[in-house]
Amino acid sequence: MTRRPVVAIIMGSDSDLGVMSETAKILDGCGVPYQLKILSAHRSPDDVARFARSARAKRLKVIIAGAGGAAHLAGVIASHTTLPVIGVPMATEDLKGIDSLLSTVQMPSGVPVATVSIGKPGAKNAAILAMQILSLDNKGLEKWLTKFKKELVEAIRAKNPVG
Amino acid sequence: MTRRPVVAIIMGSDSDLGVMSETAKILDGCGVPYQLKILSAHRSPDDVARFARSARAKRLKVIIAGAGGAAHLAGVIASHTTLPVIGVPMATEDLKGIDSLLSTVQMPSGVPVATVSIGKPGAKNAAILAMQILSLDNKGLEKWLTKFKKELVEAIRAKNPVG
Amino acid sequence: MTRRPVVAIIMGSDSDLGVMSETAKILDGCGVPYQLKILSAHRSPDDVARFARSARAKRLKVIIAGAGGAAHLAGVIASHTTLPVIGVPMATEDLKGIDSLLSTVQMPSGVPVATVSIGKPGAKNAAILAMQILSLDNKGLEKWLTKFKKELVEAIRAKNPVG
């Protein structure tokens, strides 16, 4: 990937890679350059802060953060940047991601996290949401999204009649 | 407001106005032109579809939708547009907004809703998130957000020492 | 199936077919003609609206809709028709269907969805409920239901004494 990344995909642990690679695949599919990093709000907090504080200057435009449990990663990144931050709550073994969801979405006034669904659907939707944001001044992406929306319809139609 | 709106604030019922006016206040404060509409996914579905389908052509850039209970408004709008859609889950009388939150955030692959916190903090954060998105090609908003972030720090510092 | 369908079974994704075919099996068993369609509230919203708006004119009498997560399908259909709409909340991988249940049942005043249990028991009950509705002016179905109720009792009795 030689072009400067405009999206960063951050995850709290390499065990999240199976889920967060869904985000990467969609960005690959539409040619949006991105970087992928493992950074932990709790285990490498200074690296997170350094990354988030410098993200805008490095011309990143959207940050996607996936984490589980007391999922602080997206919120901590959002505390250090004025870029839009998308949070993907990871499903957890015991509480099934309701902990991750509440920890990600219930941010206080002033510091939003754009939260998407738990797990893989969320990882995919984070990529789409990033593209929707980037499409605001990128006609190519706008077209990609319009085509993608049509394909969603066609895919459904192709399954009918059922059976 | 004579300038063409770039943000739409949609709510499912006029009873949501007390909460969603928090979004409007912040956009007023930073001079982002917006429009405010009451549209119900369940009671005026054709109006919602018509609005959402034409939103991009009308140069809207971000749509903010607040709804409660089986809160389908943001999801229905997102099904009709490629613009980023921000969902604000309203607190509900009985289930306290957990129904609104799950109905808003748990979208299927392909159709994201950028969900923020339940109630007033979410309504405020929807405005900030919209500005973060708009700031990607608006230096004025970027500066506003940088200043806003500094003021958050200053406001906290001014409260210390406590008591 | 050459007779005009009176029940429509709609599902949001072909992955719901395993569950929703339970509805079909019961309707097959009592000879109620039905149609089966995959339509997604979020991915093919215009097809959903078109279907729902024309359902009554096509002499459909009951619509059964199964969906999971932010399960808007039944609600969106109900927003476009005056026919009774039965919602079947699909179990979801992470939140186990509590998200689907709340998204389906917590409809606002004016637009009901007749919600049944999560998953397969709900899919079966949707068929029974449809027949109960249809039986109001169909003596054959009333008899079928009376017989079915007796068989429920007999099946239980046949299992006693236990062991």
Added chain:
Amino acid sequence: MTRRPVVAIIMGSDSDLGVMSETAKILDGCGVPYQLKILSAHRSPDDVARFARSARAKRLKVIIAGAGGAAHLAGVIASHTTLPVIGVPMATEDLKGIDSLLSTVQMPSGVPVATVSIGKPGAKNAAILAMQILSLDNKGLEKWLTKFKKELVEAIRAKNPVG
């Protein structure tokens, strides 16, 4: 009300009357004859069984049952009749109706309860759902519902522009 009732509104306690009278008001508004009864699944079970067993013979067509907590009323009625039974989960003081909802909706295969939203919106929607069912062979009610749906749209439109 001199005409023979076609809808029965049953509630578990007279403390539910404030909520369930919403059902009655809507039925009054469209001229559907109904009866109102207090019957408790737990305190007067034989009366409930007797009522439910004879309901169809008395030409009732839809039974609406509102109850809270371990809300068995709708389920117990459904166990004794082949008529469609609509369950309204009452909000409860402590658990806010999540107990009532789960007790009402999670019925086993074979015995459906058509569950609507918790509390007043549910009580109103029970009336609408009953009318949707009755409208299948009542053109007058079909027209009423079509008009009602239009009024829902008009009421929303009348509130715009907001403010």
Added chain:
Amino acid sequence: MTRRPVVAIIMGSDSDLGVMSETAKILDGCGVPYQLKILSAHRSPDDVARFARSARAKRLKVIIAGAGGAAHLAGVIASHTTLPVIGVPMATEDLKGIDSLLSTVQMPSGVPVATVSIGKPGAKNAAILAMQILSLDNKGLEKWLTKFKKELVEAIRAKNPVG
């Protein structure tokens, strides 16, 4: 089992037998005569009512009822008898028994169900609780329970030192 049963173990479905046989095993172990029946609150309600109404006259002393989902079995039995009724909430596939628990325990004033834990631990505890009740005028059972309590302590002690 030639002695007249003093405990009845009732379950809503034969699929509950794997769990409820834990109750039976413990009663077998201490020689309390019991009967085992499958009776469904929703599928064979008249049989349930008949059983419950005659239970006291048949010299039964404690009724144990296991059911899942909208678990009405224990409550319905309790509505028809003045005997103590113990409810065992079955774990359910999707909601994991929280639906069964709330449906069993949240009974209205006047009609208690003595609810024990979800699933197998509850099935075992239902037997112990029944014996505690029976022990009030049965010295043999009191001794059995005293011994059982000592064995619980011994079993724990025997596992130390760990490893």
Added chain:
Amino acid sequence: MTRRPVVAIIMGSDSDLGVMSETAKILDGCGVPYQLKILSAHRSPDDVARFARSARAKRLKVIIAGAGGAAHLAGVIASHTTLPVIGVPMATEDLKGIDSLLSTVQMPSGVPVATVSIGKPGAKNAAILAMQILSLDNKGLEKWLTKFKKELVEAIRAKNPVG
């Protein structure tokens, strides 16, 4: 109260007295002698253990324990006695008693707590359940319960016709 108590009503805090006095009132009404004590599993654990260990010897027959939050009182008492122990989960300010309910009911194999509903309905039902247990060898109480059950029916009937 000069007769030896057969029921003990224990509560974790005097703030529970408003709720637990409902238990006392019903026992007063049917002449069952009881004692009322404040004992805390966490603040006076030795007093709880001493009370529970000696309860059977003192001819107590049923122990009712009400507590909230991490509600261990009933469980701790049950760990020290072979008497039946009834647990009343108190409603809590924040989590509304779901914490109290789970802490009371989810006991491990071997040590049951007969759990009743949250709050006042539970406090009343604890008294009824105690009487059901005591009625097994007390004809007077059996009659009282039979009469009480009839009065429940009459009270409901007296409220019909509604309005």
Added chain:
Amino acid sequence: MTRRPVVAIIMGSDSDLGVMSETAKILDGCGVPYQLKILSAHRSPDDVARFARSARAKRLKVIIAGAGGAAHLAGVIASHTTLPVIGVPMATEDLKGIDSLLSTVQMPSGVPVATVSIGKPGAKNAAILAMQILSLDNKGLEKWLTKFKKELVEAIRAKNPVG
């Protein structure tokens, strides 16, 4: 307070002062010097990091952090220090503190937060827990705690006999 503080009480907002002053009162009562600060994980993240990184060098021994919603404060502090960090989940308006609790307690391996109960009981217990920790090499505090425990017992005993 002229002695160097050994405990820091940090809260995310001055609206938490009403609850967190309960912590301060107890520390005042036993003469443990403390400092009180408002620091927000999301609004003043650098101040939080700076505080936490230098806490051990300043001879602080225990840090108590109270926050609500997506309650990251305690976790963020714990990510920057090797001191024990106690988290107090604040009750929240809508979700009643279940969001705060899960966000505080569900920390990943390697970075614990010692979580206490939601709201005021938690704020008080945070002080007691801090003293228990400090008492390990402070005989005065050990005595204070022993006395406190006795007073808990006495206070309960003084309330008996009830009424």
Added chain:
Amino acid sequence: MTRRPVVAIIMGSDSDLGVMSETAKILDGCGVPYQLKILSAHRSPDDVARFARSARAKRLKVIIAGAGGAAHLAGVIASHTTLPVIGVPMATEDLKGIDSLLSTVQMPSGVPVATVSIGKPGAKNAAILAMQILSLDNKGLEKWLTKFKKELVEAIRAKNPVG
């Protein structure tokens, strides 16, 4: 282990050993002497009380208790000692540990339990938290923790660049 233990690891059942051995492994790794015991709040309450009452005199400094369901073990120990008690909520088969968490953390004023995450992450964090407490007067442990924190950072860094 010849040195006098300073940490006790207590678990309610030997089925918890798989999880709680994670605590032991970490303490082994840093050379903190500990003892491991199976003690049940409900099955061997006197042993628990005896252990807890004598713990401080035996020079134990921190007690770690893991239990599931109505998880009273940590709370019961805390009721008998002035030592800091760390509670590890075990995941449960049906309710996935939310019952264990609420039973452990929601302690009343005056008797704290330092609660960590559900399951294995909690078992590991209990060891780290114990070391943080012990490190307050143990320079060796302080160094170990500082090194451990650096290793957490290094481990994360070593995983980048991803893929």
